[in-house]
Amino acid sequence: MSRQIVIEPISAEAFAPFGDVIDTSGAPDKIINQGQCGRYHDRAALDFSDGRAGISLFDANPRELPYQLEMVERHPDGSQAFIPMTHQPFLVIVALDEGGKPGQPKAFSTLPGQAVNYHRGTWHGVLTPLHGPGLFAVVDRIGAGSNLEEYWFDTPYEVVP
Secondary structure, three states, X not given: OOEEEEEEEOOHHHHOOOEEEEOOOOOOOEEEOOOOXXXXXXXXXXXXXXXXXXXXXXXXXOOOOOXXXXXXXXXXXXXXXXXXXXXXXXXXXXXXXXXXXXXXOEEEEOOOOOEEEEOOOOEEOOOEEOOOOEEEEEEEEEOOOOOOEEEEEEEEEEEEO
16 A cells, blocks of 8 residues: 655745755846856755765656655765756655654655755655656765665655646
8 A cells, every 4th residue: 555645846945954946036146148147156055074076967767647656765975966957847755864764755846947956864766857858967975985875665655746
């Protein structure tokens, strides 16, 4: 038997316990490039225990709803930002830590043009584009040692619109 999680629209306030919503909301911090470009400056707090920030490309297969959430993961040594390289929304699943295990998961849907940065140690679902192509730039920790913990649920959750 699965348990249901209803997807919510993402907002900076609702997502704040888990990380940063990266978008172009509000006025630009500065106008640059001969007045032709708005700079939305420093929209995510990157946080690494050691190592360095690296940029990787992920090419994920699109998923369909309802989505079966069987596992979440976290990265104890660094934050992780997912920046879509298309103007398609994607599914974001997160959970607060409760004594070393994930609490009740929450599901959010981004708007086209939004990205997210998970705080270091935040339980989150795998990259879940809902439309192809699922191409993302990912900014995360590059360094020695394992920076991945997985938690498999005894009973999966069903994520629904």
